[in-house]
Amino acid sequence: MGKIIFLEDKKLKEKFYNSISKALLLTSVSISDTKTRIFAISFGYGRTLLKQDVCEERFGIITALNIIDKDTIRSIDKIDIGRDLKSSTESMPKLASMDQFGFDHESELLNKITGKSIENFIEGNVSGKDAFTASIEANISNIDDVLKDLYQYFLSDKYKDHFDWIDQITPIKNKDLIKKLDTEMLNLILNRDPTFWAAVPENINWEDIKGF
Structure with a gap:
């Protein structure tokens, strides 16, 4: 078990600096009198130490959309699920709207978003996927207050004013639910259900494919 040390002295920070260290700080925060949440703050590549299936799904993207x-908006990661499951990352040289990105919320899934914060306590850009990324002035004494504020942004419905379509199509990451859906899909295939449709997840040479 390692230790996380918070350094205020600039010279000490430079002494311990390197580009390969990774750490994960888990902190329990009381959101209300009856609710507590555990937050994971990653340092370096610390996110690789965290099991993804224990994370709050869409925490980062919903929080970012509310901020x-x-x-x-500066950049987006999207997946076209309407035609060929094409994934792409697009960015703009200046701040823009989703319409300027040509985003089709009927057939595309927003996987990640980066944009400029309009809230005073966060400066510059923020990014959101499952994780939330931002530059925030914080230390060990006030980190709980910062996390409480971020959690309130996650709970807010403000994003629905302009991004309500985000709830129309959502990825599924819960292993139990995925297993259940896989079973249902297999039954549809075995029963040759005419309403079933699937897309190939990667590019293939159709000249070599006769059928499935």
Whole structure:
């Protein structure tokens, strides 16, 4: 078990600095009198130490959408699920809206978003996927307050003013639910259900494919 040491002295920070260290700080925060949440703060590549299936799904992307404005988007990661499951990352040289990215919320899934914060306590850009990323002035004495604020942004429905379509199509990461859906899919295939449709997850040479 390692230790996380918070350094205030700049010279000490430079002494211990390297580019390969990774750490994960788990902290329990009382959100209310009856609710407690455990937050994971990663340092370096610390996110690789965390089991993804224990994370709050879409925490980062919902929090980010509540902190940025509809016209302060910098880049997006999206997956086209309507035609060929094509994934892509797009960015703009200046702040833009989703319409300027040509995003089709009927057939595309927003996987990650980066934009400029319009909230005072966060400066610059924020990013959200499952994890939330931002530059925030914080230390060990006030980190709980910062995390409480971020959790309130996650609970907010403000994003629905301009990004309500985000709830129409959502990825599924729960292993138990995935297993259940896989079983249902297999039954549809075995019963040759005419309403079943699937897309190939990667590019293939169709000249070599006769059928499935």
